[in-house]
Amino acid sequence: MRFFFSCLFLVSFYTVFSQEEAKPEILPNIKMDSLYREDQFYFSVTYNMFSQIPSGLKQNKFSAGLSTGFLRDMPINKSRTVAIAAGLGLSYQNYFENLTISKDANGATVYGVSNYGDFDSNRYRQYSVDLPIEFRWRNSTFESYRFWRIYGGVKVSYVFLNKSTFDDGENTFLIKNNPDVNKLQYGAYIAAGYNTWNVYFYYGLNPLFKDVQTVTGEKLDIKTMNIGLIFYIL
Template identity: 40%
Template sequence: MRFSCILIILLLSSAFVAGQVLDSSQKVDRKYLEDQFYFGFTYNFATNLPSGVSQRNLSYGLQGGFIKDIPISYDRTFGLGIGLGYGINSYYTNLLASQQGTELEYTVLDSDADFRRNKIATHVLELPFQFRWRNSTPQEYKFWRIYTGIKMGYVFDGRSKYVSSTERIVFVNKDIRDFQYGLTLNVGYNTFNIHIYYALSSLFNDGVMVESGEAIEYKPLKVGLIFYIL
């Protein structure tokens, strides 16, 4: 009888100690961070195009970078994200940019014009800032997320490119705005997340116009997928 009581006490003590160890490990795990690296691709829609200008071919964007995750709530469901990234974008339209001495002129190509590609390509150093919500836990790596915020970018290389059956013209386009910014929204579950970016700044500098005198106030709308990695 005495032996049975001692055995029961030992079993209860072991269970209590194991529970305390589990609780302690869970407290350590509460310092986890989320979504440090990202990679994504988008389809770039054209908005606010001048009269007669339309998209051609597949306008696309690629992006990648690092974001520092900063939790701001005890359970880490809310946080901030500040990052640094790199983006490549191509915009295919029938708006032809051509050099005339030191000036640039913009012409709307007819629908029957013979050309293969006509695009503007940009390479951008990006600075995303996000307000983050997610329902993750220290043990759960598949979760819902909603990240919204702004993204600023510095265009360190912007070029116009025209290719036809007889010629190929590529040059640095100084009319492309150096500093650009817009709103972002990332929504998804686990691996696959929808990414939306709407530019608040025009792709071109103020005062850039087509031959008719209409201002070029092209603002990209990017829709695609983004992937996050710890």
């Protein structure tokens, strides 16, 4: 009987000890994301300039441009460091210069290049819907949002509103949706930088105006350029 109780005590002690023994923790199997994309919102601030300008044309003040939109990223290599992206955006471009746009006595649009002392104010603005398509390189990984990038591509813009304001001191000429302005504008651009901050340069490939001339008979083949900063936000 004494032997029976001794065996029962040992079995109970072993059972309690076995229950208190710590079990190994089973960690979840985390799978690395091999399908990440750099879909991004963008926002740019630029200084606007003209190229292929007529003689005597100069800019004054700060001609600013703003744009914003979204880009869809489509990687084309296994490491996802090379991609193509397409997007949709909006732009506002503002120019202060001495290319004056006015109306003659018959209502015809007249283009001229005036000295700054000959008028009070002059500016041109346009608003557009943008379709950017770009080729992308970056050294990103799915774990890090801080990386170097070089993005280059083309942008097609539809100008849905343009305005020019010219005040010669006696008369003010406000012209909206000038039919001489190319509604469809396109150009090439490049953006490069690290993380959120990137330098940006755009060059228009077609003229701002259609087949028009200044009062001196010089053809207006003005093209636009924008240089500034572009910010990419995930």
